[in-house]
Structures are given as C-alpha cells and as structure tokens.
Amino acid sequence: MPSKNNIGKKILIIGGGIHGAYIARYAAQNGFSVTLLEKSDFASGTSSRSSKMAHGGLRYLELFDFKQVFEGIKARDELFKEVPHLAKPEKFLIPIPKNNFFFKYKLKIGLMLYDLMLKNKSLKHFWIPRKNLNFQGFNSKSEDLEGCFVYNDGLMNDSRIVIENILLAEKHGATCLNYSEVIKSRKLNKQREITYKNCLNETTNTVICDIVINCTGPWVNNIDEILGVENNINLKYSRGSHLIFNTPWNTPSLFLPMPGKARYYFVWKHLGGTMVGTTEREITNLEENPEASKSEVQEILDRLKKDLPSENLNESTLYYSFAGIRTLPMRDRKSETGTVSRKHIWKMNDNVLSLYGGKYTTASWTAFEGLKLLSEHLSLKSKLVKKSEKLNLGIDALNPDLKKAVSHCLEKEHVKKIEDLMRRRLGVEYLPNYKSELYEKVITIVKEIKPLLID
Ligand SMILES: Cc1cc2nc3c(=O)[nH]c(=O)nc-3n(C[C@H](O)[C@H](O)[C@H](O)COP(=O)(O)OP(=O)(O)OC[C@H]3O[C@@H](n4cnc5c(N)ncnc54)[C@H](O)[C@@H]3O)c2cc1C
Structure with missing residues (x-):
C-alpha cells in the first residue's frame, strides 16, 4: 500500500529516459502524485543509444571504484530477475596475446575482484588456453594468442526497459507525457508552475508541483538554467558510436582491448546481426540527434580488420549505426573522458533535485536513492518501498x-x-x-489500425 503521508506531494519529473522512468514508477508506487514530461519520445535520448550491456563495470576497477562495481553487479542481477525477458546473462571472451604478462595479470586481478563481489559463485571467471578455444576468428599472425579469459555480465534491451517502467508508473497513477518539452518555470509561493510545449501541435500547458526532478541526461544543465538553479557541476560529454552488421554472430560475445587507449570495445549478437562499439569522442556541443561520424565508423572498421579479419565485419556487411552522448560529471581535473568516474551526482537546490551522469545498469538504484533524498528533504516520515514488479509484454x-x-x-x-x-x-x-521487407509490413498493419499515424 502506498503511504498516505506521501499522497498529495506533487512531483514533476523532467526527462523520460531510464532514470526518469524508474523514478516515476517508484514515486507512483509510493503514493506520490507524479507527472513526467519528455520533450521527444520516451527513451529517445541516451536510453536507446547505449551499448546495451547490463554490467558491473569491470573496467571501473582500474579507477578503484569498488563501491560502484559492487552496486553495478547487484543492480545487474536485479535486472536479470525483474526483467528476464529484456536483460539476460551473457558470457564474454577477453583475448590475451602471448608475452603480455602485465595486461594478463592486471586483468586477472580485476576479474578476481569482480568474482569476490558475485553472489552466484558459479559465475566466476575462468581461463581457456588457445588450443581449447572454439572461436578461431582472432588474428593470430601478428599477435599470437595465449588464450582467453571468460567472464559473465549481461545484455539488455534498453529502450523497452524504459517503456515498461513508464507503463508501470502509469499503472500506479502517474501521468507520463511524451513530446512535451519543458520551456519555462515560475516560482509560486512554495510551489512552481512549469510550462511545457506540446511538440506535436505547438500548444502550451502548465503544471503545478512541489518539487521538480531534473533527469534530462546530457541536457541537465539546460533545464537547471530554465529552473533558475545553479549547482556548478562541471560536465564533460563524450559521444559513443555503434555499428550493426548483417553478419549473424553465433559465437560468444567479445570484449577486445583498444590498443593505445585505456579501454575496450566489444562485439556481440544483436537481433539478426552483430553489434560492435563503441568509440569515445569528447564533444563540446550537445547534439539533439547524435550520429556516428565518418572517422568513428572508420576507427571501428580498421580495428575489426586487424582483430577479426575473417569474420566478415566490414563495409559490405555494415547496414546501421547509432550514437549516444555520455554525461560525465567531473570530480577532478583529469581531462581524458575514458578515465573519468561514471559515478553520478545528485544535487538538491531550491526544491529542484538534479541528476548528473549515471549508468543504465544502476539506474534503478540511482532512482531510488534520488527518491530517498527527496523524501528526507521534505521530512516525510514514511518508509519508501522499492517494489519489484514484472510486466512482460513479450x-x-x-x-x-x-x-x-x-x-x-x-x-x-x-x-x-x-x-x-x-x-x-x-x-x-x-x-x-527492415528496409527490404519489415518496414512495409509494419506500415500496412498501421494503416489498418491507426491510419492517421502515417504522415
Ligand atoms: C555510447 C553509450 C554507451 C553506453 N553503454 C552503456 C551500457 O552498456 N550499460 C550501461 O549501464 N550504461 C551505458 N551507458 C549509459 C546509459 O546509457 C545512460 O546512463 C542512461 O541512458 C542515461 O539515462 P537518462 O535517463 O539519465 O538520460 P536520457 O536517456 O538522455 O534521458 C533524458 C531525457 O530528457 C529529455 N529532455 C531533455 N530536455 C527536455 C525538456 N526541456 N523537456 C522534457 N524533456 C527533456 C530528453 O529528450 C531525454 O529523453 C551508455 C551511454 C552511452 C552514451
């Protein structure tokens, strides 16, 4: 039962990505009166453009972010339980070249630490020497392979997890509107009046709230500005691009070191093909609809040619690309985006709770943490409940x-x-x-059911 204590507190959530969607759901489940406004479609920002990996963050161990990794592993396992149809465990191979002791033992230590945090010890990493490997696609001429580490994380369907959380929030009474852009804020006595624009017909409307939660991902500072709050969080942005090839991937997922850069890239099965990503390009101008640049596409193709020359992942099989923007709150002066902590920051200021950064896998934890901060700020006595709920729409x-x-x-x-x-x-x-067959198939069905949707 939602607490009576919370009923009547009006929360306005701005942003319909994964963080906004989880907060809307938990707040509605706990009896708050919730409105969520999203300027475009739900999940259209960063939350449909991730690498789709449900992970603890193995490489954050290099940044000594043990707490974040621990939370990541727990949150990942919660996803497997709560949305087993959308997030599934997956094995990853990490190839180790011969005579690269430093890399091998650094990784070994990282994987041992990762194992220590696992609840299910049957998921511990293991080593496969080269002679026992089923996968033969690695380039072994220039860099002879000693073997592979195998470890467990997971893959997920990012946009559908957002949609299912929006539907759950609505089931508990939240009002969630897409194509509704927040454009103005006016302070009333103890409340705020927020004006938003319907982006489909250009009309405007208002909503009155006690508290605003700013979950607008890369756009967080723009919204703080509209709301008139200043938190002085220095943000860096980096674009990450992904390519999809029409080559089916029927072997284990790969986690491949990116030589000369302190990071990895990956190769894994994605629906009917193979997905490869990601790049890391620092950007200063926020793009509404980021796309993979030519040089990023080339960077990935060049790597594939070197690392997996026989796997048919090249220009001729490439058919789709997408990109997203990482929001990285800066805690120190390091300038390399690859080495900046992925840990989020919450700030409460003038009845506005703003989220800077965050990770998909841990979004449910981050969202609940935000709701607890809000509850403390409003001195609410009732205990908040993080209720697990399934909504498998198949x-x-x-x-x-x-x-x-x-x-x-x-x-x-x-x-x-x-x-x-x-x-x-x-x-x-x-x-x-899609282009050859599915597009027309779906359009024919839409014409039958909702002809007005076709422009
Ligand atoms: C390339 C890349 C790969 C990633 N890979 C992974 C991964 O594998 N695993 C993982 O755990 N995490 C990953 N992440 C991180 C993860 O995707 C993000 O942390 C998460 O999606 C951020 O969600 P969000 O809700 O904070 O922001 P968003 O999803 O960006 O949502 C913010 C929303 O606010 C809306 N908005 C903006 N302005 C307004 C306004 N004026 N009015 C109303 N709405 C507004 C936007 O339209 C947008 O939909 C990756 C990120 C990137 C960029």
Missing part, C-alpha cells in the same frame, strides 16, 4: 505475431510517430531486413 523485434505487437504498441504505448514504433517499441528498425 514485445521484441523478432516477435512472430507482428500484428498483435503493433496493435498493442499503438493502443497502449504512447506511439506518436512511426519512428517511435519502429525504433523504440518494436525495435524492427535494427533488423537487416
């Missing part, structure tokens, strides 16, 4: 009953544009046969 890009899936999305999931449906609800846009 929708994914490979669903054989396309008509049922399309009609569910059109009726229940706030689809306003064809892109919402193809990219973030069904995910069919990522499939190799």
Whole structure:
C-alpha cells in the first residue's frame, strides 16, 4: 500500500529516459502524485543509444571504484530477475596475446575482484588456453594468442526497459507525457508552475508541483538554467558510436582491448546481426540527434580488420549505426573522458533535485536513492518501498505475431510517430531486413489500425 503521508506531494519529473522512468514508477508506487514530461519520445535520448550491456563495470576497477562495481553487479542481477525477458546473462571472451604478462595479470586481478563481489559463485571467471578455444576468428599472425579469459555480465534491451517502467508508473497513477518539452518555470509561493510545449501541435500547458526532478541526461544543465538553479557541476560529454552488421554472430560475445587507449570495445549478437562499439569522442556541443561520424565508423572498421579479419565485419556487411552522448560529471581535473568516474551526482537546490551522469545498469538504484533524498528533504516520515514488479509484454523485434505487437504498441504505448514504433517499441528498425521487407509490413498493419499515424 502506498503511504498516505506521501499522497498529495506533487512531483514533476523532467526527462523520460531510464532514470526518469524508474523514478516515476517508484514515486507512483509510493503514493506520490507524479507527472513526467519528455520533450521527444520516451527513451529517445541516451536510453536507446547505449551499448546495451547490463554490467558491473569491470573496467571501473582500474579507477578503484569498488563501491560502484559492487552496486553495478547487484543492480545487474536485479535486472536479470525483474526483467528476464529484456536483460539476460551473457558470457564474454577477453583475448590475451602471448608475452603480455602485465595486461594478463592486471586483468586477472580485476576479474578476481569482480568474482569476490558475485553472489552466484558459479559465475566466476575462468581461463581457456588457445588450443581449447572454439572461436578461431582472432588474428593470430601478428599477435599470437595465449588464450582467453571468460567472464559473465549481461545484455539488455534498453529502450523497452524504459517503456515498461513508464507503463508501470502509469499503472500506479502517474501521468507520463511524451513530446512535451519543458520551456519555462515560475516560482509560486512554495510551489512552481512549469510550462511545457506540446511538440506535436505547438500548444502550451502548465503544471503545478512541489518539487521538480531534473533527469534530462546530457541536457541537465539546460533545464537547471530554465529552473533558475545553479549547482556548478562541471560536465564533460563524450559521444559513443555503434555499428550493426548483417553478419549473424553465433559465437560468444567479445570484449577486445583498444590498443593505445585505456579501454575496450566489444562485439556481440544483436537481433539478426552483430553489434560492435563503441568509440569515445569528447564533444563540446550537445547534439539533439547524435550520429556516428565518418572517422568513428572508420576507427571501428580498421580495428575489426586487424582483430577479426575473417569474420566478415566490414563495409559490405555494415547496414546501421547509432550514437549516444555520455554525461560525465567531473570530480577532478583529469581531462581524458575514458578515465573519468561514471559515478553520478545528485544535487538538491531550491526544491529542484538534479541528476548528473549515471549508468543504465544502476539506474534503478540511482532512482531510488534520488527518491530517498527527496523524501528526507521534505521530512516525510514514511518508509519508501522499492517494489519489484514484472510486466512482460513479450514485445521484441523478432516477435512472430507482428500484428498483435503493433496493435498493442499503438493502443497502449504512447506511439506518436512511426519512428517511435519502429525504433523504440518494436525495435524492427535494427533488423537487416527492415528496409527490404519489415518496414512495409509494419506500415500496412498501421494503416489498418491507426491510419492517421502515417504522415
Ligand atoms: C555510447 C553509450 C554507451 C553506453 N553503454 C552503456 C551500457 O552498456 N550499460 C550501461 O549501464 N550504461 C551505458 N551507458 C549509459 C546509459 O546509457 C545512460 O546512463 C542512461 O541512458 C542515461 O539515462 P537518462 O535517463 O539519465 O538520460 P536520457 O536517456 O538522455 O534521458 C533524458 C531525457 O530528457 C529529455 N529532455 C531533455 N530536455 C527536455 C525538456 N526541456 N523537456 C522534457 N524533456 C527533456 C530528453 O529528450 C531525454 O529523453 C551508455 C551511454 C552511452 C552514451
């Protein structure tokens, strides 16, 4: 039962990415009166553009971020339990070249620490010497391979986890609006009046709230400015790009060192093909719809040619790319984005709670932490409950009953544009046969059910 103590406190959440969606759900479950406004589609910001890895953050161990890794592993395991249809465990191979003792033992120590934090000890890492490897695709001419470490993390469907949280928030009474952009704020006595624009018909509306939660990812400082709060958090932004190839990937996922850079890139199965990512390009201008640049595409293709020359991951099989913006709150003066901690920061100022940074896998923890801060700030006595809830709608890009899936999305999931449906609800846009076959198939169904959606 939601606490009576919270009922009546009006929370306005700005941003319908994973953080906004979790907060809306937990706040609504706990009896708050919740409105969430998203300027574009739910999950259209960073939360559909991640590497889709549910992970503890093995490489954060190099930054001695033990707490973050520990929380990451726990949050990852919670995802596997709560949304098993959208987040699944996955094995990753990390190849180790011969005579590279430093790299091997540094990684070994990291993996041992990772194991120490595991609840399920059967998921500990192990070593496969080269002669026992099933996967033969590594380039072994220039860098002879000693073997591979195998460790466990997971993969997820990022946009659908957002959508399911939005639907759960609504089930508990929240009002969640997409294509609703916050443009103005006015302080009333103890409250605020927030003006938002309907981006589909350009009309404006207002909402009155006791507290605002700013979950706008890379745009957090813009919204702070509209709200008139100044937290002086120095942010860095970096673009990460991913490529999808129409080559099916039927072997284990790979985690490959990026020589000369303190990071890895990955190769794994993604729906009908293979996904490879990611780059790390520091940027100063925020893009609304970031895209992979030519040089990023080339950087990945060059690496693949060197590392996996026989796997048919090249220009001729490349058919899709996407990019997202990482928001990195700076705690020190280090300038390399790859070595900046991924830990988020919450700030409460003038009844506005703003989130800087954050990671998808730990978003449920971060969201609940934010809600607790808000509750303390409002001196609410009742204990907040983090309630696990399942909502398996069985929708994914490979669903054989396309008509049922399309009609569910059109009726229940706030689809306003064809892109919402193809990219973030069904995910069919990522499939190799999208242009040749699926696009027309889905459009035919949409014409039958909701003809007005077609421009
Ligand atoms: C390349 C890349 C790879 C990543 N890979 C992983 C990974 O594998 N695993 C992992 O755990 N994490 C990963 N992350 C991190 C993760 O994706 C982000 O932490 C997470 O998606 C951020 O979610 P968010 O809700 O904070 O922000 P967003 O998803 O960006 O949501 C913010 C929303 O605010 C909206 N907004 C902005 N202005 C307004 C306004 N005026 N009015 C209303 N709404 C507004 C935006 O439209 C947007 O939808 C990755 C990030 C990147 C960039």
